[in-house]
Amino acid sequence: RPRVVIIGAGIVGCALADELTARGLHDVTVLEQGPLFATGGSSSHAPGLVFATNPSKTMTEFAKYTVAKYSRLDLDGRWCFRAVGGLEAATTPQRWDDLKRKLGLARSWGVRAELVGPDECARMWPLLDSDRVLGGLYTPDDGLAKAVRAGEAQARAATARGAAFLDHHTVVGVERDGGRVRGVVTDRGAFPADVVVSAAGFWGPAIGRMAGVAVPLLPLAHQYAFTAPVEGVENPPEIEARRPLLRHQDRDLYFREHGDRIGIGSYAHRPMPVHLADVAEPAAEASEDMPSKLEFTPADFDPSWRDSVELLPALAGSTIEEGFNGVFSFTPDGMPLLGESRALRGFWLAEAVWVTHSAGAARAVAEWIAEGRPSTDVHECDVHRFEDAQLSPAYVADRGKQSFVEVYDVVHPAQPIEGPRPLRTSPFYQRERDLGAFFLEGGGWERPHWYTANAPLVRPEDEGAVRDPWAARYHSPLVCAEARATREGVALYDMTPLKRLEVSGPGALAFLQRMTTNQLDRKPGGVAYTLLLDPGGGVRSDLTVARLDEDFFQVAVSSSLDVEWLCAHLPADGSAVLRETTAGTCCIGVWGPLARDLVQPLSGDDLSHEGFGFFKARRVHIGHVPVLALRVSYVGELGWELYTGADMGLRLWDTLWEAGRGLGAVAAGRGAFNSLRLEKGYRLAGTDMTTEHDPYEAGLGFAVRLDKGDFIGREAVAAAAEREPRRRLSCLTLDDPERTAMGREPVLVDGAPAGYVTSAAYSTTLGRTVAYAWLPAEAGLPGTAVEVEYFGEPLAATVAAEPLFDPQMARIRR
Ligand code: FAD
Structure with missing residues (x-):
């Protein structure tokens, strides 16, 4: 112990x-x-x-x-907790819409919640000016913790x-x-x-x-103030508060009762970073003077006081009696x-x-x-x-301040950080900009989402589903055009941010075998899709492992968490070593039915299906550029991931781009990529499945070889293999081709929440939205009618047999 x-x-x-x-x-x-x-x-x-x-x-x-x-x-x-309830008030249409989305989150995660109208808001909070409020989200189980x-x-x-x-x-x-x-x-x-x-x-x-x-983390001060006694507010000291907690997020404010006073917290002021050197020493006895309480700066609170009085007019007869700038952590x-x-x-x-x-x-x-x-x-x-690039003090300070600013903002799931950008760029960055790339950010990387240069390809049907303003953000018909161009021709995808490692040494195979679920003992040149499990058999992540030599592997991982997990388990005797190569290398995915027509003429190597089969890796040359080619595809088309050193990346891009002209090759972004992967049913670790799920219920049993010897999580996963799954990661399509979903929506079975969407995207190929969702096993069977609740509206959907696209793999294996 x-x-x-x-x-x-x-x-x-x-x-x-x-x-x-x-x-x-x-x-x-x-x-x-x-x-x-x-x-x-x-x-x-x-x-x-x-x-x-x-x-x-x-x-x-x-x-x-x-x-x-x-x-x-x-x-x-x-008492230590009292469920006085929570009320989030909306005073703008955007917030009201967001509360509908939040209701969906609550229902997805099993929190009791309901939308209430202005009168009901005023009934719960009589001080509230109901004319200012469009409605609220009421959560009866929220409350006060002492x-x-x-x-x-x-x-x-x-x-x-x-x-x-x-x-x-x-x-x-x-x-x-x-x-x-x-x-x-x-x-x-x-x-x-x-x-x-x-x-x-x-x-x-x-x-x-x-x-x-x-x-x-960055320590920041956040203002909290107490009014003088307010008429109509009366609570015995022992209960402190009767009315629900109140949030007025359109003005970055929250309120609670303290006996006969109101407490007001504000995130509306400027970010106020705190230097630890300036923080006072702890007091000898518990006292109101605390290191974490800095002096109140009333001028910073003035706008919040005006906003408070506007929402709660009764406060006009009161004042701020005391306040403080309280310190806590922002990451x-x-x-x-x-x-x-x-x-x-x-x-x-x-x-x-x-x-x-x-x-x-x-x-x-x-x-x-x-x-x-x-x-x-x-x-x-x-x-x-975090990636190394996200650990500089300057990054932590910039992002910590932004986290403070955004605490109550309506943040779209695809919304990129504002800065620092650009932080990490691939060697093709300038070319991508020249093509009018619209970049989103992930792990510090600039990642093209679509390219405006593809505008001439857009057809009327690429509008896809009818999008409300929320679904229209960070989306463009170009996504559909690029997805179609991939299915019909050939497209170049910048895969540089995909994290990759080299694992080498006499113990490399044994190490990777112990870490992951699939059989990796293949001939050099073999590639495997495999899973990292935790000791309880939950899916931590998925990897693509290419055996390049007896003792030498390239491993594509999902995130820095995988690197940490692998490093933590390296053999103590040094028989396997691991080196991350992401930063010094780059990768282009060349995918589509014309991929071979594009790449073969540039190479003296045999790239035919017979000469270079599916799930194989070879070192080849593309023009002047030595590349490691992996014949794999996340989009479900013929093609390769082509890796080379960062120094030759631009040359590789230009070589492919030049040769692609005659074939109508396009650059395609993450938007198309995401839609195509969902059509093929390729799961995204951390989004579609996590350590809470075993491989079988996640539909990944094919990547587990229980007979290959021991590996982390084997015992637990062997037990899981024996039982019927209680739930399944299921493929849905929305019945109405005009509607779409975004992810994290509740899925209703017989009208009641029974699961939640993990990923969703409009499929150009199928002409409707595809969603993956966790559902009880009995509801996850193909043909079952369910509903996806989108901003409070139930959308009819049907569980489908998967994958929806090319189940025979005919397009890849040729
Ligand atoms: P702390 O409570 O700060 O505890 C850390 C402890 O470590 C301290 O006691 C400190 O003395 C001790 N310590 C530090 N260094 C040393 C050392 N070298 N040796 C020994 N001991 C050391 N959260 C909510 O959920 N709801 C709210 O409504 C809410 N409102 C907030 C309002 C304000 C104004 C502020 C400032 C914060 C609010 N928070 C709220 C955030 C919440 O208060 C904190 O996130 C939470 O209290 C942090 O708890 P902790 O135990 O990590 O830190």
Whole structure:
């Protein structure tokens, strides 16, 4: 049983101590620089609003668990959570529409929610000017968490199981040796440990520096103010509030009752980054002067006060009595930082977590430490999700500030970050710009979504489905034109951002065999699609592994999480080594029925089906350019991925482009790519399936070879192979060709939510929208009629046999 030290007794540290000790890890010491339990950190003053619904399923699960757990807790008879309900008011048509979408998210993730009209809003909040409100989203199970109380209640439970909480112990150093954490040093002595978890909130980067671990979060101040007593607001002190939490996101505001006063939080002001060096020392006793509370700057709040009075006219008779600028953490993508550091084994982060998600995030980290895997998929929160390019202090600062600005914005799922851009570009970037590429951003890369140069190809039918303004954003008829050009001719896709590694050494095969599910022991030149499972048999990711030599593999992975996972499991004897090659190389996907007509004349190598079969890899030359060619296709057409060094990338592009002129070759973007992959049923790891799903229910059983020997997750997946799946990743088509969907919508079976859409796109080939969705097994059978609820409207859909396009693979294998 490891000795665990947790740094910080805020809500996260307390919840984690409880969750760890509940899992049998009793040797837990929580070190806190301030007093217990109003420590002076962010939790000490958090107004505790809990709104569970989030675009992320994971974050919603975290919040649901937090609500369920804190509802059961009390501290000496005083409540820790009260479900006063939540009301998000819309004052603009855009927000009203967004609330309909949010209702869909709530229904997808199993949160009770309903849309209510202006009168009902005013009934719930009589101070509200119902003429200003178009409607609201009411969530009865949302409510108020008392963070300090819930922290103390969990700490008591943890202490009863053996944990120790030590106040006034400031961690000043992290001891390490041989890449492992050995303990921490405090101003009152050393604490040896096998596992150290930094739950230090916005102090995280300071702890990170002690450990030599990058902690990409930015402390920012956020204003919270209290009015004087307001007429009509009366709540006994013990319950604090009766009316629902109220959000006025069109003005970046939220409200709650505090007895006879109203508390107002604002995200409307300028971002106010906080330097840790300027943060005060913790107080000796719990007090209102806290390191996390900075002086109120009234001028920043003035516009928010005017907006508050406009929404709640009764406030005109009141004033702001007091306020503060409270400090908490913002990350580049607004998500928490959870997980064990690769740079220092045994050193974990549990930071940038709101009170809302505290118990759920703590449970995930505790499961991860105690049992090797969290039961909830956490890839969006994993500390290793960032690319190196996203870890510079400048990036963390720029993006952290933007996360603050966007907290209450209506953010479209495809919306790219505003800056810093461009950050990473492929060697073809200038050519793509010349073709009028419309770029979206991912992992720091500029990724063409479509090219305006293809405008002459657009036909009237490429309008596809009728798009409302939401679905029309980040979409163009060019997407359909490029998809058709791929199916009918040949297209060049910039695949450079696809992450790739070289794995080599005498132990390389054994290593990759142990890490993944498919049989990789093929002759050199063989390529395999294979899965990375976690120990519980859940799908972490998928990989394409090309054996280039006996001891040399190229591995295409989905994200930096895969790199971290593979690195973490490299054999200790050095018999396999791994090197990421993404940055120094580039890749063009050449796909379409004319792909061979384009590539063969440029090469002296035999590129015929007989000479270069499907799922094979060869080193060939395209004109002057040495390339590694993989005969694979994510779009379901004949063709190759062509890899070369970044230095020759432009030459490769120009060579193909020149030769393609006579064939009508086009450049095509991610929009077409996504539509074509869905027609073929090619799943996207992290989007369509996660660690919460086994390969069989995800429709990926073909990539599992139980008879090949041991691999991570084998035992669990062998058990899964024996049972009937409870749910299935199912292919749907919308019945009405004029309608479309975007992903994350609830799927209704017999009128009730029974699953949710993972990916959706209009299919040019089929002339209707294709969606993949998780459904109960019995509903996931072809022919079943279901409904996809889009902005509150049920759209008829039918479960289809998949893949929808070219099930015989005739177009690829020729
Ligand atoms: P903290 O509570 O800050 O705990 C970290 C602890 O680590 C501190 O006690 C600190 O003293 C200790 N520590 C740091 N360094 C050391 C060291 N070297 N040695 C020992 N101990 C150390 N969230 C919601 O969900 N709902 C809300 O309504 C809400 N409103 C908010 C309003 C404001 C004004 C602010 C500022 C935040 C709000 N939040 C809200 C966010 C929420 O308060 C925080 O995300 C959450 O409290 C963070 O909890 P934590 O345990 O990670 O951090």
